[in-house]
């Protein structure tokens with residue numbers, strides 16, 4: 062008790078603060094999202110996400126090289142296809158935008174780990190994550206298409222697949238399809254705990270995937286639910302997920318912590334687009350210090366229990382960590 066106990070003794074200067082620090086960030090924690098589009102010489106700035114671009118194959122290969130040089134081990138790929146249709150056929154086309162981008166990245170930087178986001182929303186003309194009939198998103202027919210999409214990504218050279226659709230049963234379907242085709246070594250990082258969040262707004266501009274009608278609340282989780290996160294995670298673990306994602310991150314640190322303590326597989330947190338854009342917007346106004354707020358957010362996600370952080374901040378944070 063005070064005056065014997067004085068916690069300030071261990072905060073007196075930077076040396077002792079460094080010695081008692083409980084959490085450290087490393088460039089190895091980060092996965093950087095990239096948006097692939099068709100063509101050459103295309104680098105479209107995404108207005109709501111400063112520093113992020115839709116990039117054609119040649120440009121994305123250059124970005125991949127830069128990320129590798131910053132010692133960030135992995136990227137996660139999203140695609141903006143040339144054509145969209147109700148079945149999202151671009152998602153599982155061997156010559157689709159993500160499939161070609163994977164090859165371009167692997168040709169340029171073979172050691173960069175390439176993860177692909179597996180979902181239909183970027184490829185469907187209605188912008189929904191699955192097959193739509195009478196205004197409803199059908200689960201089981203969608204799962205079949207997701208398994209085809211995952212297989213085509215892996216055939217193109219993806220190192221890991223990350224289903225983000227939140228259909229029931231898709232992890233086991235993808236696992237089965239990959240195994241039947243000899244890809245039993247390819248891990249699945251499932252978006253196991255994904256909330257129906259307003260924080261995805263800027264991403265939908267980036268990926269051109271805003272739903273034409275309705276929302277994603279019949280498959281993504283209700284932000285009010287905590288116990289349900291453990292149920293969703295348990296199902297995906299049982300179905301064979303190797304890594305589980307909690308998404309978004311910042312408003313869901315309790316969920317990251319719960320999932321981390323309940324399962325013995327790695328947990329990734331997705332520090333989503335809205336979380337990134339808010340920091341940029343406030344920093345542009347001079348209301349907050351961009352670098353300090355960014356690093357504080359990232360350390361909080363790690364402290365909550367994330368083993369990996371999917372983040373648009375990866376490049377800027379890596380530059381700071383390398384100083």
Ligand code: PBG
Nearest residue numbers: 180182225260261264333334335
């Ligand atoms: C695809 C997908 C989304 C995000 C990642 N994968 C959008 C959504 O579910 O609407 C969001 C990522 C972000 O906001 O940074 N379904």
